[in-house]
Amino acid sequence: SAVISQKPSRDICQRGTSLTIQCQVDSQVTMMFWYRQQPGQSLTLIATANQGSEATYESGFVIDKFPISRPNLTFSTLTVSNMSPEDSSIYLCSVELGSYEQYFGPGTRLTVT
Amino acid sequence: GENVEQHPSTLSVQEGDSAVIKCTYSDSASNYFPWYKQELGKGPQLIIDIRSNVGEKKDQRIAVTLNKTAKHFSLHITETQPEDSAVYFCAASIEKGLTGGGNKLTFGTGTQLKVEL
Numbered sequence: 358s359a360v361i362s363q364k365p366s367r368d369i370c371q372r373g374t375s376l377t378i379q380c381q382v383d384s385q386v387t388m389m390f391w392y393r394q395q396p397g398q399s400l401t402l403i404a405t406a407n408q409g410s411e412a413t414y415e416s417g418f419v420i421d422k423f424p425i426s427r428p429n430l431t432f433s434t435l436t437v438s439n440m441s442p443e444d445s446s447i448y449l450c451s452v453e454l455g456s457y458e459q460y461f462g463p464g465t466r467l468t469v470t
Numbered sequence: 471g472e473n474v475e476q477h478p479s480t481l482s483v484q485e486g487d488s489a490v491i492k493c494t495y496s497d498s499a500s501n502y503f504p505w506y507k508q509e510l511g512k513g514p515q516l517i518i519d520i521r522s523n524v525g526e527k528k529d530q531r532i533a534v535t536l537n538k539t540a541k542h543f544s545l546h547i548t549e550t551q552p553e554d555s556a557v558y559f560c561a562a563s564i565e566k567g568l569t570g571g572g573n574k575l576t577f578g579t580g581t582q583l584k585v586e587l
Contacts, residue, residue, distance in 0.1 A: 358516075361513075388572040388573070390574075398580075399559060399577045399578065399579050399580050400514070400559065400575075400577045402575065405574065407572070415574075449513055449514070453572050453573050457565050458516060458519065459504070459573060460516060461514045461515070461516075463512055463513045464512070464513045
């Protein structure tokens with residue numbers, strides 16, 4: 358498995374502002390993913406972040422709203438831009454290991470007021 | 471795209487009883503089926519997975535079965551304990567490898583399991 362950390366663990370933000378979430382993993386991984394989990398709901402994939410290439414976004418998610426960086430094999434950031442209360446969710450990063458297993462970080466709990 | 475349905479949404483069992491959670495998937499090309507346990511305030515934890523070339527897999531008190539023909543898979547927890555109380559998610563994906571865009575998981579809606587003393 359892998360040890361994954363996320364910063365911040367939680368935040369309360371004003372509408373119209375942006376928040377950058379960091380994801381750090383303890384080993385080098387090629388594939389990283391960002392998910393959103395709305396309150397009491399399941400997980401929805403936002404985008405796939407491959408080191409050295411542009412992130413690939415799922416339907417309903419756009420780069421202007423959720424820009425992603427992947428500067429190296431152990432780190433990624435997700436920015437939630439121009440936030441509204443509807444963006445209040447848990448944001449989770451995950452990593453895929455060579456065996457295709459996917460491991461999740463602890464999540465960032467975002468509340469937008 | 472893939473659609474995963476999960477039942478029941480809530481499940482309450484007595485300590486020591488068995489719990490079964492069922493999922494169905496829509497895309498016959500899906501070949502990887504993990505199960506995650508999410509405790510309150512934490513990220514999902516991978517507890518067991520199964521690939522389409524296997525019908526059943528066990529790991530101590532948990533087991534997963536897969537019926538490819540019917541496109542459904544189930545999680546079985548035996549001898550339940552209070553620490554098994556959590557939300558369980560099933561997921562499905564088509565393993566594409568590192569050059570194929572990775573393993574994009576589609577999740578079920580979750581089952582809140584409560585193990586009562």
